[in-house]
Amino acid sequence: MRIGLVTDSTAQLSDAETAALREITGDLFAVVPLTILVGGVAFTDGELDAADLCLKMDEGVEVSTSMATPAQFSNAYSTLLDHGAEAIIAVTMSGELSGTRDSAVAAAQSEESLINVVDSRTTSAGLAGALSIAAAGIGHGHDVASIAGTVADWCAGETRTAFAPETLEHLRRGGRIGAASSLLGRALQIVPVLGLSAGVVAPVARVRTRAKALERMVALAGEAAAEIASDEQDVYVEIQHADGEPSHPDVVALREKIEAAGLPTTFRTLSAIITAHVGSGTIGITVQTRP
Numbered sequence: 001m002r003i004g005l006v007t008d009s010t011a012q013l014s015d016a017e018t019a020a021l022r023e024i025t026g027d028l029f030a031v032v033p034l035t036i037l038v039g040g041v042a043f044t045d046g047e048l049d050a051a052d053l054c055l056k057m058d059e060g061v062e063v064s065t066s067m068a069t070p071a072q073f074s075n076a077y078s079t080l081l082d083h084g085a086e087a088i089i090a091v092t093m094s095g096e097l098s099g100t101r102d103s104a105v106a107a108a109q110s111e112e113s114l115i116n117v118v119d120s121r122t123t124s125a126g127l128a129g130a131l132s133i134a135a136a137g138i139g140h141g142h143d144v145a146s147i148a149g150t151v152a153d154w155c156a157g158e159t160r161t162a163f164a165p166e167t168l169e170h171l172r173r174g175g176r177i178g179a180a181s182s183l184l185g186r187a188l189q190i191v192p193v194l195g196l197s198a199g200v201v202a203p204v205a206r207v208r209t210r211a212k213a214l215e216r217m218v219a220l221a222g223e224a225a226a227e228i229a230s231d232e233q234d235v236y237v238e239i240q241h242a243d244g245e246p247s248h249p250d251v252v253a254l255r256e257k258i259e260a261a262g263l264p265t266t267f268r269t270l271s272a273i274i275t276a277h278v279g280s281g282t283i284g285i286t287v288q289t290r291p
Contacts, residue, residue, distance in 0.1 A: 003138045003147070004028035004085035006076050008068050008100050009045035010093045011127040012271040021131060024139045028085045030076040034100060034273045035066040042066075048272050050244030054280030063276045067099040073107035077115060087144045088115045091130050091151060093123040094199030097277075116148045118155075121199035125238035125268050125286035126159045136291040154289075158233075160224035162195045162204050163240070163284030164213040193217060214250065217285050218257045224287035225263055233289035236264040242282040244269035250283050258285070 005025050007013075009032065013021070021029050033045045038053065039061045057063055073090065080088055090108065095101035101119050108115035120130045133154045137147035191213045193205040205216045225235045237258050241251050246267040255265050270282065 001086045001141075001143070002028060002084050003144060004030070004077075004080035004083075004088040005131065005134055005138065006030045006032065006073070006080065006088060006090040006104070007127065007131055008092050008104075009033040010098075010100075010123045010271040010273050011131060012046075012124060012268060012274075013128055013131075014268075017128060017132075021135050024135045027083050028080050028088075030080060032068045032072045032076050032100075032104075034068050034098070034271075036272045036276055037064045037066065038062075043272070045271055045273050050242065050269050050272065050275065053272050053275060054243045057275075057280050065098075065273050065276045068103050070103045070106040073104045074110075077107060077111060081111070081114070086114070089134055089138075089144060089148055089151070090115060090117045091120055091127065091134055092117065093127055094121045094196065095119045096121075096199040097123060097201075098273075116144050118148050118151050119199065120151070120155045122155060122159060122161055122196055122286075124161075124240055124270060124274055124284075126155065126161055126196070126288065128268070129159055129286070129288045129290060130155050132290055158228045159286060159288035160195070160220070160228070161284060161286045162193055162217050162220045163278065163282055164191060164193050164210070164217065165278045166210075166281035167279055193220070195220075210250070214254050214257070214283075217254060217283075218261060221258050221263060221285055221287050222261055228287065228289055230289065233291070234264075235287060235289055236266065238266050238268050238286045238288070240268045240270050240284045240286065242270045242275040242278065242280050248283075250281075254283065254285070263287075 090104045092101040092104050104117045120127050134151050190206040193216050195204040221237050229235050
């Protein structure tokens, strides 16, 4: 069976990752972009340079986002079906963070028997990892239900995310603060370390300095790796930063500490959509297995 794969742009896939997915799916792969508005001007996710976006946010330019629409997903599904897809798996960012997942579901209703939508309960590196799991299933010839179940299980059990924004204001303003709202009254006294729990932003730790936040993420990386490690799959840590600079001092410091603890690392720039909600300077880690 020829199975198509659809996702949204917050995975922030590299050219190499896209090529690897296309090697398995051929032309049956599509990325549906979200939209970011900067000073009232709309940009497709991926059009803006990360550093430029962070600079504009620091200058106080109003930034907001718009979810991917049912029409966008419908067009993606139709294109893949026209190219010979006999079934489609759509893996989206957490439905708790965006209406994008609901758009994917709404668009699938007209072809409900052919399209299976999986809420990854995460985004960015976690979403990219979920896509690699889905692609591996497609490459091994598994059926759609089996692949979707494997992806959902992996998202729940084999990926962990933590991040440290410089301020909670962007999360509060965008309504994505979730359980971390309990920290708002103490925001001046703490540096928060947050995570995604069942797709929702939740507090993980409260420390006094940025350096302590990085140290806590190193500890979290080790704890998460111990939880998800197995004989069959390696564990690695993906470091993510809003401004897209792997040479940023925070990124370098975090990378050195995590690798010194024996865990391999990679780097990913946050999607502009995610940066709009967490703010410039945000640094995060995702600990996960990959096939």
